[in-house]
Amino acid sequence: xxxxxxxxxxxxxxxxxxxxxxxxxxxxxxxxxxxxxxxxxxxxxxxxxxxxxxxxxxxxxxxxxxxxxxxxx
Numbered sequence: 001x002x003x004x005x006x007x008x009x010x011x012x013x014x015x016x017x018x019x020x021x022x023x024x025x026x027x028x029x030x031x032x033x034x035x036x037x038x039x040x041x042x043x044x045x046x047x048x049x050x051x052x053x054x055x056x057x058x059x060x061x062x063x064x065x066x067x068x069x070x071x072x073x
Contacts, residue, residue, distance in 0.1 A: 001041065001055040004067040005030050015070040022068075037069065 004010045005025075012025040012033075025033055040051040058066045 001057075001067060001069070002034055002038075004057060004065065005034055007065070009063065009065075011066040013066065013068045015068060018072060019070045025069075 005012060008027055008030070012030065013022050014025050015022045037053045041053045041055070052072045054070050054072065056068045056070070058068065
């Protein structure tokens with residue numbers, strides 16, 4: 001997940017409130033975004049085994065990727 005946040009060619013969408021309010025993560029927000037979610041991220045590189053954020057990577061082609069990060073309430 002962290003590498004996709006650094007890749008500005010990838011689209012990053014945050015599904016807040018259990019995924020009911022999806023929004024694009026702006027380029028200017030990305031440098032601080034990992035620090036915001038890493039302590040509650042359940043997945044590789046995250047700090048917890050039972051976090052409230054889960055990530056899904058989607059690929060249309062090798063150069064077209066999207067990261068969907070969902071916040072579970």
